Amino acid sequence: MILDFILPNRCLQCNLIIGGKDLLCQDCMLQISFTHQQFGRDNELFDRCSPLFPLENAFALMNFQQNGLSQKILHQLKYAEKEYYAHHIAEWTIEKLSFENPPDLMVTIPLHPKKENKRGYNQLHLFAKSISEHFNIPLDNNLLKRNFYNQAQAKKDKNHRENLYDIFSTTREITNQHVLLIDDVLTTGNTMASAVWEILKYQGNKVSILTMAID
Numbered sequence: 570m571i572l573d574f575i576l577p578n579r580c581l582q583c584n585l586i587i588g589g590k591d592l593l594c595q596d597c598m599l600q601i602s603f604t605h606q607q608f609g610r611d612n613e614l615f616d617r618c619s620p621l622f623p624l625e626n627a628f629a630l631m632n633f634q635q636n637g638l639s640q641k642i643l644h645q646l647k648y649a650e651k652e653y654y655a656h657h658i659a660e661w662t663i664e665k666l667s668f669e670n671p672p673d674l675m676v677t678i679p680l681h682p683k684k685e686n687k688r689g690y691n692q693l694h695l696f697a698k699s700i701s702e703h704f705n706i707p708l709d710n711n712l713l714k715r716n717f718y719n720q721a722q723a724k725k726d727k728n729h730r731e732n733l734y735d736i737f738s739t740t741r742e743i744t745n746q747h748v749l750l751i752d753d754v755l756t757t758g759n760t761m762a763s764a765v766w767e768i769l770k771y772q773g774n775k776v777s778i779l780t781m782a783i784d
């Protein structure tokens with residue numbers, strides 16, 4: 570493209586001109602703290618979440634580095650309209666991910682519609698779509714819907730039943746499915762837990778989780 574000559578592709582971090590459509594130059598790629606852990610049970614994400622809910626397998630691509638490169642990328646993905654970063658993160662994920670028993674369905678954690686309207690996109694949709702197409706696993710971005718903005722709001726709600734686990738509802742019934750839940754960064758695990766319990770309330774379901782990063 571002519572634009573490639575006018576506006577060459579540059580490394581997001583150091584501004585070096587790089588070929589192709591990569592996000593980072595080779596040196597800056599090395600600054601990303603990848604977990605280098607497999608989709609399975611022998612990893613930090615699994616250890617963190619298995620006390621919170623029944624879990625088949627887990628995978629986190631990166632360690633969330635405070636003030637580091639993974640934080641910068643995820644922050645721009647969420648708040649600086651860099652939706653296409655999700656495609657790069659998906660490519661890194663696909664390189665490192667393999668399934669012995671592929672899940673039946675991928676499901677993204679929803680934003681509250683107000684938040685999604687403000688941002689114009691859910692940063693997980695493009696990420697999940699790339700992975701779903703690569704592994705040929707169906708994707709449902711609408712299975713879960715968010716009842717509250719966040720847990721603070723949920724707690725304030727007068728009709729709220731002293732139960733943090735109803736941030737989400739399901740929009741349809743699913744049974745006997747192995748669901749792979751997708752989120753960006755896992756911190757406390759409470760959001761993920763509410764989504765997981767919502768899916769596990771139906772018969773025969775089991776859940777694995779995949780996140781871009783673990784904090």
Ligand SMILES: [Zn+2]
Pocket residue numbers: 580581582583584585593594595596597598
């Ligand atoms: Zn660079």
